[in-house]
Amino acid sequence: MSIQNLNTFDPFADAIKSSEDDVQDGLVHVRIQQRNGRKTLTTIQGLSSEYDLKKIVRACKKEFACNGTVVEHPEYGEVLQLQGDQRENICQWLTKSGLVKPEQLKVHGF
Amino acid sequence: MDDEMIFDPSLKKKKKKKTGFDMEAALAGEPSETTSAEVPAETGDVDVPEDDSLDLDNFGKKKKKKKKTFFNLEELESALPEAKDEAPPAEEPEHQDEELIDDLDLDIDFTRTKKKKKKKNLDEIFAEEDVRGGEEQERDEDQNGEWHGSDRDYTYDELLERVFDIMREKNPSMVSGKKQKFIMRPPQVVRIGTKKTSFANFTEICKTLHRQPKHLLDFLLAELGTSGSVDGNSQLIIKGRFQQKQIENVLRRYIKEYVTCHTCRSPDTILQKDTRLFFLQCETCGSRCSVASIKSGFQAVTGKRAAMRAKTA
Numbered sequence: 335m336s337i338q339n340l341n342t343f344d345p346f347a348d349a350i351k352s353s354e355d356d357v358q359d360g361l362v363h364v365r366i367q368q369r370n371g372r373k374t375l376t377t378i379q380g381l382s383s384e385y386d387l388k389k390i391v392r393a394c395k396k397e398f399a400c401n402g403t404v405v406e407h408p409e410y411g412e413v414l415q416l417q418g419d420q421r422e423n424i425c426q427w428l429t430k431s432g433l434v435k436p437e438q439l440k441v442h443g444f
Numbered sequence: 445m446d447d448e449m450i451f452d453p454s455l456k457k458k459k460k461k462k463t464g465f466d467m468e469a470a471l472a473g474e475p476s477e478t479t480s481a482e483v484p485a486e487t488g489d490v491d492v493p494e495d496d497s498l499d500l501d502n503f504g505k506k507k508k509k510k511k512k513t514f515f516n517l518e519e520l521e522s523a524l525p526e527a528k529d530e531a532p533p534a535e536e537p538e539h540q541d542e543e544l545i546d547d548l549d550l551d552i553d554f555t556r557t558k559k560k561k562k563k564k565n566l567d568e569i570f571a572e573e574d575v576r577g578g579e580e581q582e583r584d585e586d587q588n589g590e591w592h593g594s595d596r597d598y599t600y601d602e603l604l605e606r607v608f609d610i611m612r613e614k615n616p617s618m619v620s621g622k623k624q625k626f627i628m629r630p631p632q633v634v635r636i637g638t639k640k641t642s643f644a645n646f647t648e649i650c651k652t653l654h655r656q657p658k659h660l661l662d663f664l665l666a667e668l669g670t671s672g673s674v675d676g677n678s679q680l681i682i683k684g685r686f687q688q689k690q691i692e693n694v695l696r697r698y699i700k701e702y703v704t705c706h707t708c709r710s711p712d713t714i715l716q717k718d719t720r721l722f723f724l725q726c727e728t729c730g731s732r733c734s735v736a737s738i739k740s741g742f743q744a745v746t747g748k749r750a751a752m753r754a755k756t757a
């Protein structure tokens with residue numbers, strides 16, 4: 335039997351890591367952007383790179399009946415893009431599936 | 445899409461309400477939660493007296509705190525069914541006013557018609573206070589008599605009442621201060637053509653908020669995910685179509701984060717830039733806290749593909 339408390343484990347390791355790179359503030363930013371005319375686009379930035387975003391986008395497309403894609407950004411990493419205003423949908427879905435804690439979500443826009 | 449737009453603000457409102465109450469919920473949750481959180485901490489100490497275990501316990505505490513606040517949010521929400529129900533999805537200005545009045549989470553008013561109701565509210569509150577105060581005084585006298593007569597210990601309730609009476613006596617503004625509102629003109633938002641929006645009184649609003657136009661501009665554009673600039677008539681021209689209500693929503697968020705004090709919610713604050721961070725210094729209570737820096741974050745490419753390719757090529 336191993337005693338867990340004797341293991342060298344730094345509980346703040348994550349905190350240090352996230353403060354090092356300024357971009358990943360540990361939050362998932364959900365934004366909305368207007369496209370030409372009355373169309374909109376929802377972007378989700380900051381999802382953990384441990385998740386397979388391709389799978390997530392596939393599930394979202396089916397669930398919200400909208401198109402979507404994964405964009406690789408040099409600074410922000412993989413970003414999810416969905417057509418239309420899916421902010422409410424994606425927030426519910428991400429918390430319900432347990433991928434993101436509600437307090438990690440930061441919704442922007444009007 | 446238009447339907448969505450109309451419904452959206454009300455949805456957001458509800459959300460805001462949640463976050464707006466966060467502080468109070470956290471405060472309300474604190475006394476009970478510290479006691480509950482201490483119990484596992486103590487048992488943890490007894491079991492394993494290593495330093496590591498202490499750290500882990502602290503983590504547990506943190507988690508508990510978060511959970512607790514959430515519960516409190518729900519409780520608060522359920523405790524405020526009226527406010528929730530009254531938020532109408534319709535766009536009529538009258539309803540909007542009502543909504544704003546109910547929206548106590550942010551101490552901001554974009555309407556002036558409000559005053560009437562506010563007065564009434566205040567009067568009611570004062571009346572209530574008077575009644576309560578009267579009752580308490582009577583009770584207090586009784587209790588004081590009891591205390592003086594015997595050498596028994598004070599009960600917790602008696603002490604609590606005593607403390608609140610002293611607070612009311614010494615600081616009468618505190619009683620009404622909670623309802624003190626920050627009255628502001630609503631943003632004047634007009635569409636220009638089909639693709640642009642004018643925020644006509646942008647500079648005026650910056651002045652009322654005592655904030656640099658550039659700071660508010662950065663926030664607005666980052667939140668709306670668009671571009672824009674202030675023109676010669678000191679109005680802000682934003683790319684895209686936005687309704688007054690939507691701009692108002694963003695303004696509320698700005699005021700909550702960058703204008704009102706995070707501790708006492710007083711709007712009498714100064715925003716200072718220190719090295720790379722912005723600090724909000726309160727002139728009323730003297731608290732100073734760092735505020736989030738404005739980042740527009742990821743911006744999707746929305747223009748025509750051809751134009752984009754032409755640019756990069």
Ligand SMILES: [Zn+2]
Pocket residue numbers: 705706707708709710726727728729730731
């Ligand atoms: Zn303050």
